[in-house]
Amino acid sequence: MKTKILSLVAILAMSFAVSAQIDRSKMPKAGPAPKVKLGEAKKFTLKNGLTVIMVENHKLPRASATLTIDNSPTFEGDKAGLSSMMGSLLGRGTSNISKDDFNERVDYLGASVGFSSRGAYGFSLKKYFPEILELMADGVKNSLFTQEEFDKELKITLDNIKQNEKNVATAARRVESVLTYGKNHPFGEYITKESVKNITLEDVKNRYNTYYKPNNAYLIIQGDINPKKIKKMVKKLFSDWDAGNLPTYKMPEVPVVETTEIDFIDMPNAVQSEIAVINTVNLTLGDEDYYAALLANQILGGGGTGRLFQNLREDKGYTYGSYSSVRQSRYVGTFRATASVRNTVTDSSVVELMKEINSIRYQKVSEQDLKDAKEAYIGSFVMDVQKPSTSATYALNKELYNLPDDYYENYLEKINSVTVDDVQNAAKKYFKANNTRIIVTGKAIDALENLEKNPDYKINYFDKFGNAAEKPELKKALPKGFTKETVINNYFKAIGGVEKIKNLETTLVTYEASAMGQALESTEKRNASKFANVVSMGGNVMMKVIMSKEAITMNGQPLPPNMVGEMNNVLGTFPEIGVLSDTNSSLTGIEMLDGKEVYVITSKGKVVNSFFFYDVKTGLKVKESQSITMGQRTQNQEVLFSDYKDYNGIMFPAKKIGSLGPQKVSYTLKEVKINEGVTDKDFE
Numbered sequence: 001m002k003t004k005i006l007s008l009v010a011i012l013a014m015s016f017a018v019s020a021q022i023d024r025s026k027m028p029k030a031g032p033a034p035k036v037k038l039g040e041a042k043k044f045t046l047k048n049g050l051t052v053i054m055v056e057n058h059k060l061p062r063a064s065a066t067l068t069i070d071n072s073p074t075f076e077g078d079k080a081g082l083s084s085m086m087g088s089l090l091g092r093g094t095s096n097i098s099k100d101d102f103n104e105r106v107d108y109l110g111a112s113v114g115f116s117s118r119g120a121y122g123f124s125l126k127k128y129f130p131e132i133l134e135l136m137a138d139g140v141k142n143s144l145f146t147q148e149e150f151d152k153e154l155k156i157t158l159d160n161i162k163q164n165e166k167n168v169a170t171a172a173r174r175v176e177s178v179l180t181y182g183k184n185h186p187f188g189e190y191i192t193k194e195s196v197k198n199i200t201l202e203d204v205k206n207r208y209n210t211y212y213k214p215n216n217a218y219l220i221i222q223g224d225i226n227p228k229k230i231k232k233m234v235k236k237l238f239s240d241w242d243a244g245n246l247p248t249y250k251m252p253e254v255p256v257v258e259t260t261e262i263d264f265i266d267m268p269n270a271v272q273s274e275i276a277v278i279n280t281v282n283l284t285l286g287d288e289d290y291y292a293a294l295l296a297n298q299i300l301g302g303g304g305t306g307r308l309f310q311n312l313r314e315d316k317g318y319t320y321g322s323y324s325s326v327r328q329s330r331y332v333g334t335f336r337a338t339a340s341v342r343n344t345v346t347d348s349s350v351v352e353l354m355k356e357i358n359s360i361r362y363q364k365v366s367e368q369d370l371k372d373a374k375e376a377y378i379g380s381f382v383m384d385v386q387k388p389s390t391s392a393t394y395a396l397n398k399e400l401y402n403l404p405d406d407y408y409e410n411y412l413e414k415i416n417s418v419t420v421d422d423v424q425n426a427a428k429k430y431f432k433a434n435n436t437r438i439i440v441t442g443k444a445i446d447a448l449e450n451l452e453k454n455p456d457y458k459i460n461y462f463d464k465f466g467n468a469a470e471k472p473e474l475k476k477a478l479p480k481g482f483t484k485e486t487v488i489n490n491y492f493k494a495i496g497g498v499e500k501i502k503n504l505e506t507t508l509v510t511y512e513a514s515a516m517g518q519a520l521e522s523t524e525k526r527n528a529s530k531f532a533n534v535v536s537m538g539g540n541v542m543m544k545v546i547m548s549k550e551a552i553t554m555n556g557q558p559l560p561p562n563m564v565g566e567m568n569n570v571l572g573t574f575p576e577i578g579v580l581s582d583t584n585s586s587l588t589g590i591e592m593l594d595g596k597e598v599y600v601i602t603s604k605g606k607v608v609n610s611f612f613f614y615d616v617k618t619g620l621k622v623k624e625s626q627s628i629t630m631g632q633r634t635q636n637q638e639v640l641f642s643d644y645k646d647y648n649g650i651m652f653p654a655k656k657i658g659s660l661g662p663q664k665v666s667y668t669l670k671e672v673k674i675n676e677g678v679t680d681k682d683f684e
Contacts, residue, residue: 049215178466
């Protein structure tokens with residue numbers, strides 16, 4: 001026992017001695033970068049040119065196959081969308097199995113198989129993998145392109161185009177591509193109704209027979225596999241896939257602006273502006289300064305800790321988030337910094353975006369910023385290496401980019417060797433603040449006037465398809481003597497008469513809709529000074545709002561007092577009765593809405609901004625929108641009105657389109673009661 005006690009004392013004494021020698025006032029030196037050990041990739045090539053890469057990983061009893069067709073992008077012109085349609089039709093039945101039987105078998109095995117213009121994939125438990133690989137190979141080689149499936153896909157594609165016609169984000173991405181690459185570049189062209197209608201089933205078959213070839217393809221198989229058995233299986237399944245001569249295509253040069261400019265796209269229905277600072281870069285995986293470019297972007301806008309996010313969201317509260325990306329490519333890379341902001345702060349957001357981009361170009365980042373960025377990258381890289389699919393992906397990258405065998409083993413060492421000077425040099429080279437496009441897609445009436453006050457940038461104007469356009473007309477002159485009272489009284493005349501509307505005691509209006517497979521019902525009850533709205537789904541109350549001049553409650557919980565006064569303007573048997581007496585509201589102009597001129601009445605507050613739109617010709621209300629800003633968050637919502645019908649001498653919109661979270665819901669008028677069906681209990 002005595003010996004044991006002495007040993008313990010000796011150990012403690014040594015521990016204290018070691019501690020005493022450590023200078024805790026100094027940061028410990030960083031240890032060496034973790035050693036990366038990737039799974040060994042085994043490779044072979046079939047006679048038809050298909051390169052096969054296999055990576056064993058026996059941690060879980062499952063396996064996957066990924067086929068990559070490495071075709072360079074091609075310009076499709078008046079048949080834009082052809083390759084996409086071809087990819088969508090792959091696997092919808094083969095010469096050996098029907099579409100339904102194929103899908104049922106995959107589902108029965110609890111597996112997944114999919115196809116695209118760029119390849120295919122299959123995933124399953126180990127014991128089912130041979131059959132899944134066989135089904136995938138069958139779809140790749142023997143897909144049937146039938147007129148029936150072609151017609152279905154044609155309709156789906158046209159419906160999607162129509163659905164996105166007024167989508168601001170879709171228009172923004174489309175014009176960004178057109179301006180960045182040019183309309184005659186594969187990355188700059190876009191699918192239209194006309195180009196889709198030009199595509200025939202024969203075009204689809206020709207596209208498949210020309211470009212879907214094994215001699216430019218890579219098959220990656222990874223997971224709980226036996227390489228010898230897999231090699232035999234692959235030879236059996238893919239050796240009869242015929243090689244072919246692939247057409248050559250030279251991509252045109254991308255346009256480069258001589259000096260930074262603002263390119264503005266007017267979208268009158270935009271409730272916020274989509275901003276993208278974008279320029280092309282010549283950056284490829286494995287370049288000497290690739291790692292420095294990654295870290296420079298991480299510091300600028302790589303996430304919630306990035307400078308853009310901290311400035312535009314955390315400090316200014318302009319947006320939910322602002323980010324940047326630098327993307328390498330064997331063809332054309334890009335640097336892109338983005339933010340979706342309120343229309344009224346578009347100009348300020350542009351200033352702050354450019355300030356942060358210029359800051360990282362002209363001022364060296366701190367050692368701490370660089371250290372944090374490295375730790376973020378090293379952490380994510382080490383996490384990725386643990387994933388079974390990573391070894392296979394890295395093996396493919398080595399093939400595509402002709403990388404050395406030890407490229408990924410040295411990846412972290414390369415990241416750690418980047419200096420603050422390297423970061424600044426990469427930022428100067430790739431974040432081209434002096435030769436870039438600031439593309440703004442938003443509502444001209446709200447955003448353009450202040451943008452024009454910035455003397456640093458010339459403004460060019462484009463339509464939502466990237467065609468040069470004239471400067472949008474910001475305001476059309478109102479008729480002489482027209483006020484909000486004129487517009488509202490004309491609205492009352494259109495729906496039943498001014499005196500009749502103003503003398504109403506109560507209104508009860510119920511709309512019904514279908515959302516997420518459930519019946520939805522919205523009942524709105526009003527009297528001269530109170531409002532109640534109950535929304536039910538499947539018979540269960542989802543939301544109940546009670547409003548008076550003194551308070552607003554939602555599901556029994558009071559809303560902030562500063563919202564109450566700014567929403568009193570919609571109290572009354574019709575909201576317009578409250579707007580008439582609202583001192584914060586006014587007639588702000590005439591705008592275009594879906595090709596029609598509308599009067600706009602705006603009520604502006606510190607928290608709530610409300611907008612009412614009335615058709616110039618008919619006087620009817622066609623839209624309401626509202627923007628609520630609390631703290632650093634802004635919520636936008638809108639309702640469209642149409643198909644007015646008479647109920648006891650008063651016109652009500654029989655159709656409404658509104659929002660339910662991210663989903664658009666179409667409501668149909670179910671019931672209207674005038675001066676009946678409403679009691680004081682409804683507002684309790």
